Amino acid sequence: xxxxxxxxxxxxxxxxxxxxxxxxxxxxxxxxxxxxxxxxxxxxxxxxxxxxxxxxxxxxxxxxxxxxxxxxxxxxxxxxxxxxxxxxxxxxxxxxxxxxxxxxxxxxxxxxxxxxxxxxxxxxxxxxxxxxxxxxxxxxxxxxxxxxxxxxxxxxxxxxxxxxxxxxxxxxxxxxxxxxxxxxxxxxxxxxxxxxxxxxxxxxxxxxxxxxxxxxxxxxxxxxxxxxxxxxxxxxxxxxxxxxxxxxxxxxxxxxxxxxxxxxxxxxxxxxxxxxxxxxxxxxxxxxxxxxxxxxxxxxxxxxxxxxxxxxxxxxx
Amino acid sequence: xxxxxxxxxxxxxxxxxxxxxxxxxxxxxxxxxxxxxxxxxxxxxxxxxxxxxxxxxxxxxxxxxxxxxxxxxxxxxxxxxxxxxxxxxxxxxxxxxxxxxxxxxxxxxxxxxxxxxxxxxxxxxxxxxxxxxxxxxxxxxxxxxxxxxxxxxxxxxxxxxxxxxxxxxxxxxxxxxxxxxxxxxxxxxxxxxxxxxxxxxxxxxxxxxxxxxxxxxxxxxxxxxxxxxxxxxxxxxxxxxxxxxxxxxxxxxxxxxxxxxxxxxxxxxxxxxxxxxxxxxxxxxxxxxxxxxxxxxxxxxxxxxxxxxxxxxxxxxxxxxxxxxxxxxxxxxxxxxxxxxxxxxxxxxxxxxxxxxxxxxxxxxxxxxxxxxxxxxxxxxxxxxxxxxxxxxxxxxxxxxxxxxxxxxxxxxxxxxxxxxxxxxxxxxxxxxxxxxxxxxxxxxxxxxxxxxxxxxxxxxxxxxxxxxxxxxxxxxxxxxxxxxxxxxxxxxxxxxxxxxxxxxx
Numbered sequence: 056x057x058x059x060x061x062x063x064x065x066x067x068x069x070x071x072x073x074x075x076x077x078x079x080x081x082x083x084x085x086x087x088x089x090x091x092x093x094x095x096x097x098x099x100x101x102x103x104x105x106x107x108x109x110x111x112x113x114x115x116x117x118x119x120x121x122x123x124x125x126x127x128x129x130x131x132x133x134x135x136x137x138x139x140x141x142x143x144x145x146x147x148x149x150x151x152x153x154x155x156x157x158x159x160x161x162x163x164x165x166x167x168x169x170x171x172x173x174x175x176x177x178x179x180x181x182x183x184x185x186x187x188x189x190x191x192x193x194x195x196x197x198x199x200x201x202x203x204x205x206x207x208x209x210x211x212x213x214x215x216x217x218x219x220x221x222x223x224x225x226x227x228x229x230x231x232x233x234x235x236x237x238x239x240x241x242x243x244x245x246x247x248x249x250x251x252x253x254x255x256x257x258x259x260x261x262x263x264x265x266x267x268x269x270x271x272x273x274x275x276x277x278x279x280x281x282x283x284x285x286x287x288x289x290x291x292x293x294x295x296x297x298x299x300x301x302x303x304x305x306x307x308x309x310x311x312x313x314x315x316x317x318x319x320x321x322x323x324x325x326x327x328x329x330x331x332x333x334x335x336x337x338x339x340x341x342x343x344x345x346x347x348x349x350x351x352x353x354x355x356x357x358x359x360x361x362x363x364x365x366x367x368x369x370x371x372x
Numbered sequence: 373x374x375x376x377x378x379x380x381x382x383x384x385x386x387x388x389x390x391x392x393x394x395x396x397x398x399x400x401x402x403x404x405x406x407x408x409x410x411x412x413x414x415x416x417x418x419x420x421x422x423x424x425x426x427x428x429x430x431x432x433x434x435x436x437x438x439x440x441x442x443x444x445x446x447x448x449x450x451x452x453x454x455x456x457x458x459x460x461x462x463x464x465x466x467x468x469x470x471x472x473x474x475x476x477x478x479x480x481x482x483x484x485x486x487x488x489x490x491x492x493x494x495x496x497x498x499x500x501x502x503x504x505x506x507x508x509x510x511x512x513x514x515x516x517x518x519x520x521x522x523x524x525x526x527x528x529x530x531x532x533x534x535x536x537x538x539x540x541x542x543x544x545x546x547x548x549x550x551x552x553x554x555x556x557x558x559x560x561x562x563x564x565x566x567x568x569x570x571x572x573x574x575x576x577x578x579x580x581x582x583x584x585x586x587x588x589x590x591x592x593x594x595x596x597x598x599x600x601x602x603x604x605x606x607x608x609x610x611x612x613x614x615x616x617x618x619x620x621x622x623x624x625x626x627x628x629x630x631x632x633x634x635x636x637x638x639x640x641x642x643x644x645x646x647x648x649x650x651x652x653x654x655x656x657x658x659x660x661x662x663x664x665x666x667x668x669x670x671x672x673x674x675x676x677x678x679x680x681x682x683x684x685x686x687x688x689x690x691x692x693x694x695x696x697x698x699x700x701x702x703x704x705x706x707x708x709x710x711x712x713x714x715x716x717x718x719x720x721x722x723x724x725x726x727x728x729x730x731x732x733x734x735x736x737x738x739x740x741x742x743x744x745x746x747x748x749x750x751x752x753x754x755x756x757x758x759x760x761x762x763x764x765x766x767x768x769x770x771x772x773x774x775x776x777x778x779x780x781x782x783x784x785x786x787x788x789x790x791x792x793x794x795x796x797x798x799x800x801x802x803x804x805x806x807x808x809x810x811x812x813x814x815x816x817x818x819x820x821x822x823x824x825x826x827x828x829x830x831x832x833x834x835x836x837x838x839x840x841x842x843x844x845x846x847x848x849x850x851x852x853x854x855x856x857x858x859x860x861x862x863x864x865x866x867x868x869x870x871x872x873x874x875x876x877x878x
Contacts, residue, residue, distance in 0.1 A: 257709030
């Protein structure tokens with residue numbers, strides 16, 4: 056079916072086009088950009104970002120926002136690293152359990168006290184960041200070198216695709232399943248599009264909001280564990296910059312902040328784009344201080360392109 | 373004519389799909405109170421909005437003080453001497469009386485860029501005193517005042533806004549008595565006399581006919597957007613006004629009365645002594661399978677609140693609800709849905725549809741289990757069922773995947789019905805099921821309601837008009853001031869007249 060290329064459809068497909076265009080541009084400037092080392096780096100960096108952006112996508116589709124993803128990443132990274140000597144690879148479970156609890160706390164405070172999600176999660180993030188710092192007693196604590204062989208599995212890769220990215224893809228598959236095949240997934244979009252209507256339709260609005268925060272917490276915790284596995288350390292500040300990256304991944308992928316629209320598969324594109332922008336700027340040797348400016352501008356531009364210009368959907372969350 | 377203040381000639385107003393006003397003439401003389409009466413939706417409020425220039429008429433013209441009058445907004449109406457006191461109070465509760473009176477007009481008190489509050493308060497005191505309201509302190513917050521006093525402040529404010537040009541102004545009062553008690557109403561009427569005594573005129577709208585007769589010099593009666601009568605006070609009595617408001621009955625064929633089903637014996641829904649503080653109490657009724665129970669009453673009678681308790685949107689303070697003989701409690705619509713109650717809500721755009729989702733998604737969202745295969749929601753099943761409903765209900769949509777917001781009102785409403793019926797619930801609440809729907813779609817919806825009851829579903833109906841409620845229902849209850857005041861059968865061969873029902877409502 057032929058369709059007129061309207062502005063809307065152009066914006067909808069922009070993430071794809073941008074991905075192709077950026078790879079082309081960066082490769083043009085530096086051909087090693089598509090080399091195996093560079094690609095492996097991109098996938099490695101995208102793995103944790105994808106995990107934490109998946110849950111954040113659901114939160115944003117419901118029309119709320121989770122600003123605590125970064126702090127949950129930090130705390131989870133610390134919990135994984137600190138419990139590794141005693142629990143070995145089972146510490147992943149400890150980290151995920153923490154994510155479940157942290158997300159649950161966000162969800163409960165948000166739905167029971169009816170406080171705006173940005174303030175609940177902003178306050179919660181202070182809590183988890185402090186907890187991470189207290190547990191580790193300062194900046195970072197390494198996983199003892201004699202235990203590193205136990206983490207050997209994480210170095211395995213399928214061609215240029217490291218196993219951590221494959222795990223992230225598996226997580227994506229689960230979130231995609233939730234999105235498209237469960238009642239929760241359907242409710243997420245309904246609540247985000249019109250909370251009032253969703254309630255009258257007989258959907259469980261509060262339980263939907265609760266579970267998206269739990270899923271966001273778990274995704275962030277998985278990302279935290281990834282950082283710990285990759286860096287072989289408990290680093291209490293690792294998550295500080297990733298909240299913006301996660302929200303950036305979601306909106307650059309094309310999920311609008313106004314809720315009711317979007318998809319986790321868009322977030323896969325978004326996360327790859329974010330990492331490619333970062334790596335690309337490195338590859339063409341842009342000063343890291345300037346990179347943040349570029350990234351912030353991209354995020355603002357993405358939000359602008361995805362927002363309704365009618366002024367009907369004001370974002371006050 | 374010397375004392376003519378305002379004149380409206382042949383005013384018409386059309387909205388897409390409906391005619392709200394047609395060929396309305398209205399004359400208001402200086403010193404006069406003109407009453408407007410009519411059922412909900414008869415066109416009173418629309419006429420007030422047109423006179424106050426909040427809306428533009430589709431046809432006709434108006435004159436004020438002998439000059440052609442056509443403002444683009446309320447502000448321009450004010451400048452010509454027409455002011456409106458709105459049904460919902462429009463004062464800013466966190467500001468003082470004086471600040472409210474001069475809201476948006478503070479610049480007259482500006483000195484060196486700052487506002488001289490003392491001068492504003494003094495000036496406001498004068499305004500209040502001219503209405504005999506010396507006991508209201510202009511510095512007090514509106515929040516601290518009772519409803520009656522707020523209403524007076526609002527009238528004083530409007531009078532002050534429009535009264536600048538001394539040549540007689542027209543004040544529109546839309547249901548000013550709905551929140552007032554008898555003593556307060558008396559006080560309000562005294563003020564109205566005071567205002568009209570100064571050469572101004574008032575247009576007064578109320579559901580309480582006795583009040584209208586009390587205060588008005590002449591009464592215009594509206595029905596279905598037309599003026600059906602103009603009655604002088606000396607000729608007015610409540611029975612006469614009822615009769616003119618009701619008019620003749622619409623034909624039974626339109627409402628598919630011959631298809632009305634005979635209720636079965638099984639009681640699907642029973643309500644005992646239901647109450648919600650401040651809204652209604654001691655409401656009891658039964659709905660049998662295949663029955664349509666219509667609830668009649670004016671706005672504020674408590675029927676809307678009964679409805680929102682039944683669909684789980686509000687919680688009652690007292691009373692019990694039984695479904696199929698079993699007592700049930702629910703605190704939100706999701707729980708109500710679990711027990712088998714679902715509603716077609718009143719506000720279609722905000723509550724009935726989710727515009728940015730597709731027709732298929734809208735239809736399936738209230739019955740997700742039904743479209744699940746192996747416990748997984750199936751997009752295919754959702755689309756298949758939507759296609760079926762689009763065919764069955766003759767929904768004009770280019771396919772199940774288009775967004776509902778692209779559909780016309782009538783077709784969107786059919787999507788709402790499809791969603792509500794698809795779940796095969798035992799009880800369906802219809803809250804204004806034909807609101808904002810064109811005539812053709814209305815007839816289809818009436819037929820649909822007959823089919824719903826044909827399947828043994830119990831229906832509770834709040835109709836858009838009294839005519840509709842009576843014609844569609846097999847039994848009626850009438851509510852007034854939060855109580856059930858009458859209950860009557862409405863069989864297909866001997867429908868009660870609207871007059872029979874209205875006399876209990878007012």
